[in-house]
Amino acid sequence: MSENRAERLCAFMKGNSFVWLVLILSLAVISACSNSENTNSVQIASAQADEVAASLYKKHCLSCHAADLSGLVGPSLKQVGTKLTEEQIIAVMNEGAKGMPSFTKMLSKEEMEAVAGWLSKNE
């Protein structure tokens, strides 16, 4: 009688630990998947931000800084990332400069951040 009970308990434990193992494994798989989804969506988000930034640049900055960033009326922005931080580039857009208008009223904060981030990748 008691042996029987011990056997049953043993079988129950074994069965249970298997369930736990499956649970833990599937949790690990699920979290691994959702992690990779997260990095993918971040990459997509930054790719979209770059596209937005490039078209904003074309619309607002190209006339003075040239399509290839090499500069016309304004200086070349090709290596601006080595010279200015993103915050400093945003400050230039907000304050303007000698011969450059302020973009505070033309661009939102988010748009400026996108353009500054995109420009500062050019190092």
Ligand code: HEC
């Ligand atoms: C009307 C022409 C004009 C437009 C449009 C213009 N800029 Fe400029 N930008 C200039 C000039 C001129 C300077 C140099 C100012 C100086 O010498 O103080 C300059 C300087 C800068 C600088 C500082 C560069 C450095 O090396 O110090 C940055 C960054 C910049 N512009 C970014 C932009 C961005 C981003 C846009 C679009 C949102 C833009 N500019 C639009 C004319 C322009």
